[in-house]
Amino acid sequence: MLEFDDIQHIxxxxxxxxxxxxxxxxxxxxxxxxxWLAAMTERVPSxxxxxxxxxxxxxxxxVAFTWNGLRALGVPAEELASFPEEFRQGMATRAEILGDTxxxxxxxxxxxxxxxxxxxxxxxxxxxxxxRDQRVAEHNELLATCPGVTVxxxxxxxxxxxFGYAHDHFGYRDRLSQPVIEDSGEEPxxxxxxxxKAGEFILGYDDEKGPPTNLPRPELLxxxxxxxxxxxxxxxxxxxxxxxxxxxxxxxxxxxxxxxxMGRWRSGAPLVLAPEAxxxxxxxxxxxxxxxxxxxMDPHGYAVPLGSHIRRMNPRDTGVNxxxxxxxxxxxxxGPHLPEGVPDDGADRGIAAFILCASLVRQFEFAQNVWVxxxxxxxxxxxxxxxxxxxxxxxxxxxxxxxxxxxxxxxxAFTTVAGGAYFFLPGLRALRYLTTLPDSxxxx
Amino acid sequence: xxxxxxxxxxYEQGRYGxxxxxxxxxxxxxxxxxxxxxxxxxxxxxxxxxxxxxxQDPTVLAPLRLHYLRWVLFDIGDGLTxxxxxxxxxxxxxxxxxxxxxxxxxxxxxxxxxxxxxxDDWRTNRAAAIEFFRKHQFPSFLEYGEYPYxxxxxxxxxxxxxxxxxxxxxxxx
Numbered sequence: 001m002l003e004f005d006d007i008q009h010i011x012x013x014x015x016x017x018x019x020x021x022x023x024x025x026x027x028x029x030x031x032x033x034x035x036w037l038a039a040m041t042e043r044v045p046s047x048x049x050x051x052x053x054x055x056x057x058x059x060x061x062x063v064a065f066t067w068n069g070l071r072a073l074g075v076p077a078e079e080l081a082s083f084p085e086e087f088r089q090g091m092a093t094r095a096e097i098l099g100d101t102x103x104x105x106x107x108x109x110x111x112x113x114x115x116x117x118x119x120x121x122x123x124x125x126x127x128x129x130x131x132r133d134q135r136v137a138e139h140n141e142l143l144a145t146c147p148g149v150t151v152x153x154x155x156x157x158x159x160x161x162x163f164g165y166a167h168d169h170f171g172y173r174d175r176l177s178q179p180v181i182e183d184s185g186e187e188p189x190x191x192x193x194x195x196x197k198a199g200e201f202i203l204g205y206d207d208e209k210g211p212p213t214n215l216p217r218p219e220l221l222x223x224x225x226x227x228x229x230x231x232x233x234x235x236x237x238x239x240x241x242x243x244x245x246x247x248x249x250x251x252x253x254x255x256x257x258x259x260x261x262m263g264r265w266r267s268g269a270p271l272v273l274a275p276e277a278x279x280x281x282x283x284x285x286x287x288x289x290x291x292x293x294x295x296x297m298d299p300h301g302y303a304v305p306l307g308s309h310i311r312r313m314n315p316r317d318t319g320v321n322x323x324x325x326x327x328x329x330x331x332x333x334x335g336p337h338l339p340e341g342v343p344d345d346g347a348d349r350g351i352a353a354f355i356l357c358a359s360l361v362r363q364f365e366f367a368q369n370v371w372v373x374x375x376x377x378x379x380x381x382x383x384x385x386x387x388x389x390x391x392x393x394x395x396x397x398x399x400x401x402x403x404x405x406x407x408x409x410x411x412x413a414f415t416t417v418a419g420g421a422y423f424f425l426p427g428l429r430a431l432r433y434l435t436t437l438p439d440s441x442x443x444x
Numbered sequence: 445x446x447x448x449x450x451x452x453x454x455y456e457q458g459r460y461g462x463x464x465x466x467x468x469x470x471x472x473x474x475x476x477x478x479x480x481x482x483x484x485x486x487x488x489x490x491x492x493x494x495x496x497x498x499x500q501d502p503t504v505l506a507p508l509r510l511h512y513l514r515w516v517l518f519d520i521g522d523g524l525t526x527x528x529x530x531x532x533x534x535x536x537x538x539x540x541x542x543x544x545x546x547x548x549x550x551x552x553x554x555x556x557x558x559x560x561x562x563x564d565d566w567r568t569n570r571a572a573a574i575e576f577f578r579k580h581q582f583p584s585f586l587e588y589g590e591y592p593y594x595x596x597x598x599x600x601x602x603x604x605x606x607x608x609x610x611x612x613x614x615x616x617x
Contacts, residue, residue: 085571094457096456096457097459210568211568213568213569214571320545321541361459361460362541362570365459366538366541369458369459369537369538370534374535376533376595379595379597
C-alpha cells in the first residue's frame with residue numbers, strides 16, 4: 001500500500017488552486033538551512049493530510065532540493081554519491097541532451113536556476129492572490145530568522161481567464177492526460193490505460209519491472225520521494241497568433257492549424273475523435289476526451305499529424321515500452337493574460353511546470369531527447385515538437401492530408417526555455433531526517 | 445564516411461555518454477568482448493533461442509528498429525571472443541534502452557551473461573549494463589551505405605509501394 005501519510009501531496013493530488021508562487025532558495029549556512037527546513041516541514045501536507053482538508057484549505061506547500069541543496073544541508077558524501085548521476089549533474093549541465101541550446105541555453109535562463117547556488121524550491125499553490133500573499137509574508141518572516149537562507153528568485157503563478165478549466169496562454173485546454181498510479185485510489189479515464197506501478201513515480205515501490213533497485217541511500221531518505229524536472233517555458237503568444245493568421249484565412253482554418261500543432265482542438269477535443277470540426281462538449285468530457293489510440297484509429301496521421309505535440313509526448317500504442325516512459329505533470333501558468341485581438345505587449349508569460357518521475361533519465365530526458373527534439377521521430381526527417389521543441393527556423397511541420405500533405409517550412413519557436421532544474425522531492429520522514437543532520441557532516 | 449577513433453566527430457553528450465553519429469549505414473555498433481571460459485555452447489545455444497523467439501513472434505525484435513544483427517564467435521589465439529554487430533535506426537542510447545527492456549520482457553538474455561565483465565545484476569542495474577555496452581563498443585573507422593541514410597521503415601515502405609504498383613499494373617491488364 002502507498003504510504004499516504006509520508007508522500008508529499010503534490011505527487012498524487014492536484015489542488016484546486018488559482019494562484020501560487022515558486023521560491024528558489026540558496027543556503028549559505030547549513031544550520032540556518034536546517035532550521036528553515038524544520039519549520040517548513042510542519043507546513044508540508046502529506047497526501048493523507050490533503051485528503052482530509054482539501055475542501056477547506058486555502059494554500060498548499062511542497063519542498064524539494066537540488067543535489068547541491070542536499071549537500072548544503074549536510075547530507076554525507078556517501079549518501080550524496082548514491083543519487084543518480086543525472087540528478088547530481090543538474091538540468092543545466094544536461095542541456096545538450098535536453099535540446100536546451102541556442103535561445104533555450106541555460107546561459108539565457110532568467111531566474112538563476114542554472115547556477116550551483118540553487119539549493120531548494122518552495123512550491124506554494126493557493127486559492128487566491130490574497131491567500132498567496134499572506135503565506136509569502138509568513139515565509140519571509142521565517143527566512144529572516146534563518147541565517148544564510150536567501151531567495152534567489154521567485155515566480156508568481158496565475159490561472160488564466162476563463163477560470164472554469166485549466167488552459168495555457170495559447171488557449172489549449174490542459175490536464176487531460178495523466179498516468180494513474182496503482183493503489184492511489186484514482187481511476188484512469190477511458191483510453192488512459194491501466195494504472196501504472198507506483199515505483200514508476202514514487203521511490204521505494206515496485207515499478208513495471210519489479211522491485212526497486214539502486215535507490216539513493218539511506219532508505220529513510222529516498223522512500224516515498226521522487227525526482228522532479230522543473231521547466232519554465234515562456235510562451236510567445238503574439239508569434240503564435242501571427243502564425244495561425246499566416247496559415248489560415250478564416251477563424252475556422254486558424255483553429256484547425258492550432259489543433260494540428262497540438263493534436264487536439266483548443267477546447268481539448270482530440271482530433272482523432274473530432275477530425276473535421278471542434279467539439280467543445282467532447283473536449284470537456286473526461287469520460288471521452290482521452291479515449292483513442294493512433295495505430296488503429298489514425299495510423300497515417302490524417303487526423304493527428306505524426307509530429308504533433310500530443311503524439312510525441314504520449315505516442316500511446318505507436319510507442320515502445322510506454323509504461324517505462326510516463327510522467328506526472330504538475331504546474332501552472334504565469335504572467336498576464338493576453339486577450340484575443342490585443343497586440344503582444346512583450347510581457348513574460350508562460351508555463352512553469354514540474355515533471356515527476358522515478359528516473360529523470362529514463363522518463364523526462366528520454367521524452368525530451370527521443371520524442372520532443374528528435375528530428376527523425378516517426379520517420380519525419382526534419383521536424384521537432386511544434387510547441388515545445390527546439391526550433392531555429394530551419395525545420396518544418398507536415399500535416400498529412402488527402403491528396404497532398406501540407407508542409408510548413410521554417411517553423412518558428414512558440415516557446416523558449418527560461419529556467420529549469422532537477423529537484424528531489426523527499427517524503428515527510430525524509431524531510432525530518434534532513435533536519436537532524438549533524439553539523440560536523442555539513443558541507444560548505 | 446570516415447569516422448574518428450573516438451567514434452564521433454565532436455563530443456555531444458547523450459543520456460548515457462557521447463552520442464555516436466548517424467552514418468550512411470544509419471546507427472549501429474560493434475560490441476566485442478571475451479567469452480567466459482567454457483561458455484561457448486551456451487552462446488551458440490543463444491542462436492536457437494533467438495530463432496525460436498522469432499518463429500513464435502516475428503515482430504519480437506520490431507521495437508529495436510533493426511536493419512540487421514550479426515553474432516560472431518572467433519578465437520585469435522588467446523581465448524574465444526564474441527562480436528555482436530548491428531545496424532539500426534534509433535540512436536545508440538535509445539537502442540540500449542529498448543534492448544534492455546526487450547531482454548527483460550522476453551527472457552532473451554543468455555548471450556551477454558556469458559561474457560567477461562557483463563554485470564551479474566544487469567536485470568536491476570541498468571546503468572551497469574549500459575556501461576558494459578559502451579565500454580565494449582568499438583567504433584567503425586569507415587562506413588559505407590549503398591542506400592545512404594535510408595531507414596528500415598523506408599525500405600519496407602518502398603517495397604510495399606512496389607508491390608502496390610505491381611498489383612495496380614496487373615489490375616490494368
